[in-house]
Amino acid sequence: MGKTFENLIGGAWRGADDASENRSPSDVTDLIGTYARGRAQDVADAASAAAAAAPVWAAASPQVRADLLDRVAAEITRREGEIAQMLAREEGKVLPEALGETRRAAHVFRFFAGEALRLTGDALASVRPDVDVEVTREALGVVGLITPWNFPIAIPAWKIAPALAYGNCVIFKPAELTPGSAHILAEIIHGSGCPAGVFNLVMGRGSVVGEAMTADPRIAGISFTGSVPVGRQLAAGCAANMKKLQMEMGGKNPMVVMNDADLATAVSACLNGAFFQTGQRCTASSRLIVQSGIHDAFVAELSRQMQALKVGHALTEGMQIGPVASQNQLDGNLSYVALAAEEGCEVLGGGRLDRGTDGYFQSPALFLGARNMMRSAREEIFGPCASVIKVDDFDEAVYLANDTQFGLSSGICTTSLRHAREFKRHSSAGMVMVNLPTAGVDYHVPFGGRKASSFGSREQGSYAAEFYTSVKTAYTFAG
Ligand SMILES: NC(=O)C1=CN([C@@H]2O[C@H](COP(=O)(O)OP(=O)(O)OC[C@H]3O[C@@H](n4cnc5c(N)ncnc54)[C@H](OP(=O)(O)O)[C@@H]3O)[C@@H](O)[C@H]2O)C=CC1
Numbered sequence: 001m002g003k004t005f006e007n008l009i010g011g012a013w014r015g016a017d018d019a020s021e022n023r024s025p026s027d028v029t030d031l032i033g034t035y036a037r038g039r040a041q042d043v044a045d046a047a048s049a050a051a052a053a054a055p056v057w058a059a060a061s062p063q064v065r066a067d068l069l070d071r072v073a074a075e076i077t078r079r080e081g082e083i084a085q086m087l088a089r090e091e092g093k094v095l096p097e098a099l100g101e102t103r104r105a106a107h108v109f110r111f112f113a114g115e116a117l118r119l120t121g122d123a124l125a126s127v128r129p130d131v132d133v134e135v136t137r138e139a140l141g142v143v144g145l146i147t148p149w150n151f152p153i154a155i156p157a158w159k160i161a162p163a164l165a166y167g168n169c170v171i172f173k174p175a176e177l178t179p180g181s182a183h184i185l186a187e188i189i190h191g192s193g194c195p196a197g198v199f200n201l202v203m204g205r206g207s208v209v210g211e212a213m214t215a216d217p218r219i220a221g222i223s224f225t226g227s228v229p230v231g232r233q234l235a236a237g238c239a240a241n242m243k244k245l246q247m248e249m250g251g252k253n254p255m256v257v258m259n260d261a262d263l264a265t266a267v268s269a270c271l272n273g274a275f276f277q278t279g280q281r282c283t284a285s286s287r288l289i290v291q292s293g294i295h296d297a298f299v300a301e302l303s304r305q306m307q308a309l310k311v312g313h314a315l316t317e318g319m320q321i322g323p324v325a326s327q328n329q330l331d332g333n334l335s336y337v338a339l340a341a342e343e344g345c346e347v348l349g350g351g352r353l354d355r356g357t358d359g360y361f362q363s364p365a366l367f368l369g370a371r372n373m374m375r376s377a378r379e380e381i382f383g384p385c386a387s388v389i390k391v392d393d394f395d396e397a398v399y400l401a402n403d404t405q406f407g408l409s410s411g412i413c414t415t416s417l418r419h420a421r422e423f424k425r426h427s428s429a430g431m432v433m434v435n436l437p438t439a440g441v442d443y444h445v446p447f448g449g450r451k452a453s454s455f456g457s458r459e460q461g462s463y464a465a466e467f468y469t470s471v472k473t474a475y476t477f478a479g
């Protein structure tokens with residue numbers, strides 16, 4: 001039995017009386033490590049340590065905070081090969097995707113190192129004589145960050161970096177499925193000289209650690225990425241405890257393909273958006289809404305390219321699609337493949353694949369002849385599956401694109417400036433792409449959606465300050 005990776009509480013590593021095994025979805029006989037499973041008491045201790053450290057960290061010079069984030073970025077870059085291996089091994093995304101995500105995390109820390117120095121306020125004239133008004137932003141305090149398994153280093157990075165940059169103390173709870181990348185990130189932040197209590201890692205079950213975070217009065221706000229049902233529960237808990245809340249959840253993102261689209265561009269955007277990273281992105285293109293004139297040529301070429309995708313072990317060179325992340329997730333995907341057939345779709349692909357290891361491999365799937373009201377076209381699957389919905393014209397495409405409970409990202413493939421312009425204007429999603437996949441976003445601009453996809457203010461870019469700071473309005477009488 002090897003060592004158990006521990007939680008980081010108040011600047012010290014701490015074990016737990018329970019632990020979880022981290023196994024690779026490419027081969028479940030590959031035991032990556034054993035990770036401490038924290039309890040409510042660990043959250044309470046982390047909250048005490050963070051609350052004690054908060055005033056000093058909030059008052060630290062922005063240069064001190066910027067320097068810490070710069071050191072973290074440099075260390076992520078120095079260890080990028082090792083981190084990417086861990087990410088690919090524990091989450092199952094193929095190595096080039098894992099390396100891309102690791103680099104994205106380093107960029108995020110570098111970006112927020114700069115943001116620490118750029119936090120601005122306002123000076124306004126009062127309506128009263130000899131009175132000055134200043135509007136400033138202060139750290140929120142202690143924040144709880146709850147992250148999913150599908151981007152185990154980028155999502156933690158885009159929550160932790162702004163939290164620290166703007167002077168908050170952090171309690172970070174990663175998904176139980178992917179504690180390895182989170183643990184390396186914690187080692188890096190700790191090893192980069194982060195003061196005790198400013199950053200805490202509490203691994204463990206969401207139902208235990210996450211709920212304790214929601215209830216703890218010392219935690220001023222929670223930033224969450226994950227599923228809609230957990231988000232709903234969290235929102236109720238945060239409302240009851242008067243906590244600030246920011247949530248990014250699911251999507252059923254439409255990609256519209258117009259008759260006037262460049263076929264190669266459309267196929268490439270849809271192939272990437274629907275199937276890369278095994279479709280396990282909240283921004284995945286899971287509804288392909290295709291105009292009738294291009295439909296048959298588009299389906300023929302997309303099917304050909306989909307069937308040629310190399311699916312296999314995430315660490316095997318040349319693979320394009322890794323395994324599904326877990327047995328649970330695979331079971332869900334396979335049940336949606338069966339449902340799509342029951343609902344009357346012609347299903348291409350979607351079966352379980354044997355790749356010679358004990359892994360969760362599934363071939364990518366297209367649900368042809370889909371209708372937007374089908375459950376398989378309305379519910380988030382979070383796997384390598386996309387519904388193809390045929391439409392007559394632009395208006396019908398826009399109507400169906402918006403006819404969903406979600407509103408995270410949307411896309412259109414077209415060579416018409418008018419279609420692009422109208423789609424950007426009328427899409428009900430928070431992020432709109434033209435001739436680009438619906439997934440794969442920049443790290444320095446706001447990220448988030450509308451309707452059931454998001455709650456609260458935007459993540460990433462300078463917009464992140466909205467969540468991680470609290471506004472103060474100060475009046476001075478100088479008479
Ligand atoms: N929008 C997105 O980016 C993502 C969306 N999803 C969607 O969610 C589905 C399920 O994925 P899953 O990872 O299980 O998502 P969850 O919402 O279950 O998990 C996300 C995070 O929340 C934690 N959590 C679970 N229960 C609670 C709770 N009661 N209070 C506080 N935190 C909690 C989880 O902990 P733990 O897992 O450790 O128990 C994890 O860290 C996917 O099929 C997909 O549809 C999933 C991932 C990302």
Ligand SMILES: O=C(O)CCC(=O)C(=O)O
Pocket residue numbers: 150151155225280281282283438439440441
């Ligand atoms: O598409 C992206 O780049 C980000 C997607 C994401 O954040 C998610 O799936 O959780």
